[in-house]
Amino acid sequence: MRTKEFEPDEIADAAMRVFWARGYAATSVQDLVEGTGLSRSSLYSTFESKQGLYQQALRRYQAITTANVELMASPGSTKDVIRQLLMRIVEDELGDPQRRGCLVANATLELAGHDESVAELVADNFQRLQKALEKLIVRGQQSGEVAVEKNPRALARFFVSTMQGMRVLSKGSPARQRRQCLLDVIDVALDTL
Numbered sequence: 006m007r008t009k010e011f012e013p014d015e016i017a018d019a020a021m022r023v024f025w026a027r028g029y030a031a032t033s034v035q036d037l038v039e040g041t042g043l044s045r046s047s048l049y050s051t052f053e054s055k056q057g058l059y060q061q062a063l064r065r066y067q068a069i070t071t072a073n074v075e076l077m078a079s080p081g082s083t084k085d086v087i088r089q090l091l092m093r094i095v096e097d098e099l100g101d102p103q104r105r106g107c108l109v110a111n112a113t114l115e116l117a118g119h120d121e122s123v124a125e126l127v128a129d130n131f132q133r134l135q136k137a138l139e140k141l142i143v144r145g146q147q148s149g150e151v152a153v154e155k156n157p158r159a160l161a162r163f164f165v166s167t168m169q170g171m172r173v174l175s176k177g178s179p180a181r182q183r184r185q186c187l188l189d190v191i192d193v194a195l196d197t198l
Contacts, residue, residue: 013051014065016041021062025108029059029115056122059112063126066108070130077137083145084198087138087164091191094168098175099184107172114173134168135161142198151198160197167194 023040024032034055038045052058073093079086098106105111109130117124138161145151151160171187178186 011043011047013061016043016048016051017058017061017065020058021065021108024059024062025066025105025111026103028111029055056120060122060126063108063112063123063130067130067133070109070134074133074137077134077141083141083148083150084195086141087198088191088195090164091168091171091194094171095184095187095191098172098187104176106176107169110169110172113169131165135165138164145198155198163197164194 019041020037023036027036032055034045034048037043037048037055037058041048043051048058052061073090076090076093077086079089098104109127112123113127117127135158139157142151142155142157142160146153146155146157151157167190171190174190175183175187
């Protein structure tokens with residue numbers, strides 16, 4: 006039996022870039038063949054289906070978003086750390102000429118409503134960030150920066166929602182207004198703390 010001559014994670018990363026640029030439905034198997042450099046048979050034998058490869062691409066995307074989760078454990082004030090996180094979103098959005106947005110947000114809008122396995126992957130991604138935000142907000146409550154009567158879980162959910170909304174808003178805003186639009190959202194969101 007021949008061993009595979011490729012690294013599955015590298016193929017999933019390449020497929021992730023194809024899905025991210027085109028979306029799930031608009032990506033053909035031929036697009037994936039061209040984007041990964043593998044044959045159809047190798048893709049199917051390794052990932053079983055286009056959907057299996059998409060799910061693996063979503064798992065690999067978590068590696069990209071890990072930096073945002075880790076940021077929540079950074080020293081500094083709660084408000085400053087959350088501002089840094091939201092500014093990362095702004096810079097990601099403004100720095101991407103393809104305006105791909107967030108792969109998880111794209112998956113949410115395109116598939117999560119009718120594909121349970123994608124919905125679970127999306128929920129896992131959101132929950133990782135929410136838990137990190139909640140810990141940060143509790144830390145802010147302990148230091149006196151965030152009012153103790155505020156619900157940390159609700160605030161964390163609000164900020165996850167704000168981030169995803171910023172991604173969607175960025176895709177739909179005219180280029181000349183995009184930065185100010187996103188900065189306005191940040192200012193209002195931070196006022197909730």
